[in-house]
Amino acid sequence: MINLTDSAINAVRNAxxxxDKPVDGLRIMVEAGGCAGLKYNMGLVSGSEAEDTVIEREGVRVLVDHKSLEYLEGTTIDFVIALEGSxxxxxxxxxxSSCGCGKSFA
Structure with a gap:
């Protein structure tokens, strides 16, 4: 299961x-790349794929493909507002391991 904090849910809901386009949910993927070997990729999408795992919390849908789910199982996603950036x-x-930016891991 992937967990979203209340702050993350509010940020996704706001997005x-x-x-300006119809949105079905937030797609979260893990792809090769980044400074640690794998990187997180997120984006709003207008539809789901047949093999997606769909997680719904408080009306927010998160779509995850089968391969990414292996890497993301048990992950908590938060939205943080900080001086360095949100x-x-x-x-x-x-x-x-993970890199300093928090967007890449191994």
Whole structure:
């Protein structure tokens, strides 16, 4: 299961309501790249794929493909507002290491 904090849910909900296109949910993926080997990728999407795992919390839908789910199982996603900048953070128990930016892991 992937967990979203209340702050993350509010940030996603705000992005969906201010989008100028129809949005079905937030897609979260893990892809090769980044400074640690794997990176998180997120974006609003207009539809789901047949094999997506769909997680719904408080009306917010999160779509995750099968391969990414292996890396994201147990992850908590938060949205943090800080002096250095605002953004999503990932607390991933499957990560053996991560980079300083928090967007890449191994």
């Amino acid at each position: 969906i309501t201010t989008s 953004g999503f953070t990932f607390e991933n128990p499957n990560a053996k």
